[in-house]
Amino acid sequence: MICITGAGGTLGSEVLAQMRAAGAPVRAAFHSADKVDAARTQGIDAALIDFDDPHSLREAFAGCPSLFLLGHNAIDQTELELAAVDAARSAGVRHIVKQSVIGAQKEDYSLARVHRPVEQAIEASGMMWTFLRPNSFMQNVLTFMSPTIRAESAFYSASGEARISHVDVRDIAAVAVQALLRPEHAGHAYTLTGPDAFSYDELAETLSSAVGHTITHVDLPPNELRYGMVDMGMPDEIADRLLDLERYFRSGEASPVTDDIERVTGRAPRRFADYAREIAPMLR
Numbered sequence: 176m177i178c179i180t181g182a183g184g185t186l187g188s189e190v191l192a193q194m195r196a197a198g199a200p201v202r203a204a205f206h207s208a209d210k211v212d213a214a215r216t217q218g219i220d221a222a223l224i225d226f227d228d229p230h231s232l233r234e235a236f237a238g239c240p241s242l243f244l245l246g247h248n249a250i251d252q253t254e255l256e257l258a259a260v261d262a263a264r265s266a267g268v269r270h271i272v273k274q275s276v277i278g279a280q281k282e283d284y285s286l287a288r289v290h291r292p293v294e295q296a297i298e299a300s301g302m303m304w305t306f307l308r309p310n311s312f313m314q315n316v317l318t319f320m321s322p323t324i325r326a327e328s329a330f331y332s333a334s335g336e337a338r339i340s341h342v343d344v345r346d347i348a349a350v351a352v353q354a355l356l357r358p359e360h361a362g363h364a365y366t367l368t369g370p371d372a373f374s375y376d377e378l379a380e381t382l383s384s385a386v387g388h389t390i391t392h393v394d395l396p397p398n399e400l401r402y403g404m405v406d407m408g409m410p411d412e413i414a415d416r417l418l419d420l421e422r423y424f425r426s427g428e429a430s431p432v433t434d435d436i437e438r439v440t441g442r443a444p445r446r447f448a449d450y451a452r453e454i455a456p457m458l459r
């Protein structure tokens with residue numbers, strides 16, 4: 176049995192779907208009770224967890240030698256994931272595949288510093304590990320940018336002309352499936368990127384062609400972007416984390432392209448232009 180946390184989210188739901196398609200025995204761990212109910216009606220072994228409640232984690236992880244660990248974007252994400260690592264060890268988990276972030280090993284931006292202590296705790300735990308270090312998700316277009324794209328035909332960043340090798344979560348999930356099913360991936364950290372790097376202006380051009388009208392990238396000074404995020408109700412700490420991510424993008428550190436997805440899955444990573452065509456109806 177393989178437990179998948181974050182199973183109701185953007186990446187975890189794709190990991191769950193691909194694991195089921197592979198015929199692997201899975202337990203899907205959700206934080207929302209309605210998602211547990213919905214999964215059970217589909218015959219999925221489902222558990223209700225709260226990273227704040229170690230008992231719920233130990234119950235969910237019991238009988239699962241392998242665990243896909245995905246923490247949500249919370250102020251105390253590091254502490255919550257560390258508690259999950261402890262719970263995994265006491266529940267008898269032997270291999271953790273952890274969702275991390277590009278460049279976690281260098282710890283030179285805030286999200287890397289959120290994830291790296293968890294990686295280190297897993298390394299020190301005696302459990303086997305595989306770290307997935309993806310770049311920015313292509314799916315962020317729908318998750319975060321689509322409201323203003325639909326309302327104003329525009330989206331906002333403070334990334335300037337930075338090039339970013341955005342990656343499709345379906346490819347991250349495909350790597351997660353291989354890592355969960357094949358022991359040879361233990362002890363490896365994979366940097367997961369799309370097949371090319373492009374700026375937000377170029378992303379806007381690709382979206383415009385797919386949607387059929389002009390979508391504009393508005394490059395804001397960091398302080399203005401922060402003001403907008405906090406004004407929409409985002410906690411200061413999370414806004415600061417995202418602004419530091421924009422700084423990281425501007426430094427060019429998120430522009431490299433790797434072949435880790437192709438090496439692990441045997442197929443090339445998806446291109447943004449294809450993804451843009453798929454989601455175009457949802458942006459009109």
Ligand SMILES: NC(=O)c1ccc[n+]([C@@H]2O[C@H](COP(=O)([O-])OP(=O)(O)OC[C@H]3O[C@@H](n4cnc5c(N)ncnc54)[C@H](OP(=O)(O)O)[C@@H]3O)[C@@H](O)[C@H]2O)c1
Binds near residue numbers: 206275276315
């Ligand atoms: N977005 C990016 O571009 C990007 C790039 C690299 C790395 N990452 C990393 O990827 C992760 C986010 O992945 P995602 O976008 O797939 O996440 P997501 O869609 O936000 O899903 C997070 C899941 O966490 C669950 N959750 C919320 N609160 C919880 C709690 N207290 N206890 C247990 N589970 C809880 C939710 O479960 P329910 O659905 O059941 O409510 C939700 O499905 C983060 O660690 C982030 O740093 C993101």
